[in-house]
Amino acid sequence: MSSTADVIILGAGIVGAACARACASRGLKTLVVDSGFVGGGATAAGMGHIVAMDDSPAQLTLTRYSQQLWHALAPGLPPEVEFEQCGTLWVAADAEEMEEVRRKCALYESSGIPAEILDAHALAQAEPQLARPLAGALLVPSDAVLYPPSAAAFLMRTAMEAGARLLAPQQVLSAANGRVRLASGEELHAARIVNACGADSVALLPELPIRKRKGHLVITDRYPGFLHHQLVELGYLRSAHAVAADSVAFNVQPRKTGQILIGSSREFGAEDASIHHSLLAAMVARAQQYLPRLADLDAIRVWTGFRAATPDKLPLIGTWPKDDSLFLATGHEGLGITTSLATARLLVALLLNEEPPIPAEPYLPARFLSRSAQENRIFAHAPEQSHA
Amino acid sequence: MKESFDLVVAGAGPAGIAAAVTAAEAGLRVAVVDDNPAPGGQIWRSGAHLPRSAQHWIARLHRSSAVPLLGWRIFDSPEPNLLCAEPSSFPPSSPNGSSLPPHRRHAELRFKKLILATGARERFLPFPGWTLPNVMGAGALDALVRGGLPIAGKRVVVAGTGPLLLAVAAHLARRGAKIVTVCEQASFAQLARFAAHLALEPAKLAQGAGFALALRSARLRTGCWPIAAHGTDRLRAVTLRQGHNFWDVDCDYLACGFHLVPNIELPALLACRIAGGFVSTNGLLETSVPGIYCAGEPTGIGGVELALLEGEIAALAASAQTARAQKVARRRRRKLAFVRALERACTLDPQLRTLPAEDTFICRCEDVPYAALCSRSSWREAKLHTRCGMGPCQGRICGTATEFLFGWNADSVRPPVFPALVANLAVSPARTHDFNGASAASRAGVAAPTHAFKETR
Amino acid sequence: MPESVRSLALTVNGVPIAVQPGTTVAAAVLMAGAPTRISVTGEPRAPLCGMGICFECRVTIDGVPHQRSCQILCRSGMQVRTAPSEPAANPAREFAP
DSSP, X not given: OEEEEEEEEEOOSHHHHHHHHHHHHTTOOEEEXXXXXXXXXXXXXXXXXXXXXXXXXXXXXXXXHHHHHHHHHGGGSOGGGOOBOOOEEEEEOSHHHHHHHHHHHHHHHHTTOOOEEEEHHHHHHHOTTSOSOOOEEEEETTOEEOOHHHHHHHHHHHHHHTTOXXXXXXXXXEEETTXXXXXXXXXXXXXXXXXXXXXXXXXXXXXXXXXXXXXXXXXXXXXXTSOOSEEEETTHHHHHHOOSSOEEEEEEEEOTTSEEEEEEEEEESOOSOSOOHHHHHHHHHHHHHHOGGGGGSEEEEEEEEEEEEOTTSXXXXXXXXXXXXXXXXXXXXXXXXXXXXXXXXXXXXXXXXXXXXXXXXXXXXXXXHTTGGGHHHHHHHOOOOOOO | OEEEEEEEEEOOSHHHHHHXXXXXXXXXXXXXXXXXXXXXXXXXXXXXXXXHHHHHHHXXXXXXXXXXXXXXXXXXXXXXXXXXXXXXXXXXXXXXXXXXXXXXXXXXXXXXXEEEOOOEEEOOOOOTTTTSTTEXXXXXXXXXXXXXXXXXXXXXXXXXXXXXXXXXXXXXXXXTOEEXXXXXXXXXXXXXXXXXXXXXXXXXXXXXXXXXXXXXXXXXXXXXXXXXXXESSSEEEEEEEETTEEEEEXXXXXXXXXSEEEOOHHHHHTTOOEETTEEOOOTTOBOSSTTEEEOXXXXXXXHHHHHHHHHHHHHXXXXXXXXXXXHHHHHHHHHHHHHHHHHHHTOOOGGGGGOOOTTOEEEXXXXXXXXXXXXXXXXXXXXXXHOTXXXXXXXXXHHHHHHHHHOOOOOOOOXXXXXXXXXXXXXXXXXXXXXSSSOHHHHTTOOOOTTOGGGGO | OOHHHHOEEEEETTEXXXXXXXXXXXXXXXXXXXXXXXXXXXXEEOOSSSSSSSOTXXXXXXXXXXXXXXXXXXXXXXXXXXXXXXXXXXXXXXXXO
């Protein structure tokens, strides 16, 4: 048995769902295949922070553009997506980090992203639960939060309304040269195949420069009013950058339900989903240093997930030069929720040979092939970057 | 609190008490942990009207050297031979906002051997109106009455399935409740077979006769169950169904439980093998994890007498008294037929799957209606896309219901197995190093909470 | 024994109530005629399981929210608060500095 489409998207996480929606809305006959159900992988494990991130100019461009797409979509999102523009407070603990606040503020403003510097007093007013003294914070009001599985389901539902088809659960055995073989024995054909399998995309393409980066999250019972903004320590980028070592950072989010989501941890080399107790303890202890009264809340659930990490912290979007039929939309590490919509726009432009809405070069998979010999060493030798 | 024991017993119901007493009397250093404020478990809830044998066992526990850790709830096992627990109730934080000191909010219990006597809970099946106040479990109403709720003169409908219904009805009747009716979902034929089995056991026959006496004024209906509860802010009436007959009865309480399901979350967290919903053990009640034993309802719903025997066997085996353990195990084996007979007697009528209406909430924590679940293909999909099971009960109520309604299996158990203080997740005995050094907050001298991790070491 | 000697005095939503020692907070709340909590869609709820499993009996005791009242015994002077009648009422005051 076989079936054909214009484009086959592998993976129905938020990235795959966004790509399906973008493809179907452009009239492409779109087929999505997933081994589980919509939004059941890293999408289900993520925080759902729609955030402008300035790790690199290309990251800021992509996150900012995608965030604007989310804001355009927001009025049409159903309530279960729990979209809320709570803003992010990048919390500075000391004078050194306040310097970083000012640098970041200038950068954001020059990129057209509204930002506001809060001093210690204004920060305490904005978030009375924060420990004192802290030096201040950068408020980025355009940042938002949402519930990722429902967002993915919404994107997939609208994709299907536009004509996309979903095959799930279906295990994919191979995908190459315009042909997708399923464990069921079925074979699918398309001129374009998009690998949007996140951390699992290497299973179909082992040479991809993607590694699993495990994370832990904790969610509490409902405590409405405890927090008002997503809170992230300015040292977060230091943690996100620490490529070799396990790390934790203070990154806490108020859910629309009143629940508090507590992160974050980063860990390479862990393949199983079990709770790493000492890392969890360090992560929670870190959060408590900033929010002492978190201690008294009830945690109701802890889980883990796997980010798809690339060596340069940028996703892989575009053709895979070794196979004309193969496109990638993967490697988003911790920013897949934010950048899913921009990824989909870029991908469709590349599929249809149109002018991309933002420059596509920084995200093209070819950037790794040109220095393919280095690929595996990039991870091992990546220098500890400063967040400047 | 950090303590080490030869044996920790998780649960202070009949199985746990028998285990703790047996092991302590054999000279082991024993702790028995339970989240309730008094020993006895659900079946021997403190209060008056406890059977003499219960009073005897509880007194024996108090006389023994076993350390009772009552009002402590086990929530995790971060490494082998270690359990973490926290108090099941908290005094308020001190006025300056600081939290409880670590030794009062966190216990690390190290053990050489562990006996899991975690008991069982009632199975609840959703029907329209089941979320109304005063609709509750049969065991639940019994427990509330033992906990001081006045019941004299109140009209009570007892419903569901299993021997608990008659026991509860008898107890409530003694306390002056008006038992309007007792509805047993099982058919008359199912019950007759079970009664024939009971006749083989004189002790149980006497119990049955006692119930019958207490229930003279009430009516026991078989093949009968509630299909809706009515009221606005609380229960006012119940619609019952028996075959093709439907009728309403006014009542103050509906005590409705569909037999028992074992509490296997802690055994599952400890990686004990589970088969068919129960903990697998060998003949001396050791689980698939060496040194961890299981006794009472989690090995099979068998009631108090069997639980006492199993507690004793597990304790004898855990204290290396193998010959004695084997002797008691032979007595246990003779009683296992009762477990199977009880299971058959309580087999649920498939028609009970049609009880929920489209808008009946299945998940009470998150208010997820039946209609939202019908199109889902697994428990995990339902959780992620509807929030079913995402509340603080961690799916203990709705997961049991959806297992019957949709045939879903709950996904893997993760710590914490009960909601736990965030502060207690920051305590890790395995923590040996900082992951990325001191945070900027601590470098800047931000006042760390009084319960910072290091103070607990 | 005479109730006046043995009873404990506590308040449920500010209303005094006297109970016998050994009474659970859940029983006291039911005696006071209050639902223990308001569900996320606004329904009144009361205990379901009576054994600390279902979380329907959660109340605020002496300012500490989400306490399972069926497993806690009444103490003299205890202040029990059940869920506000408006689920969206601003509980932020609980967290005021």
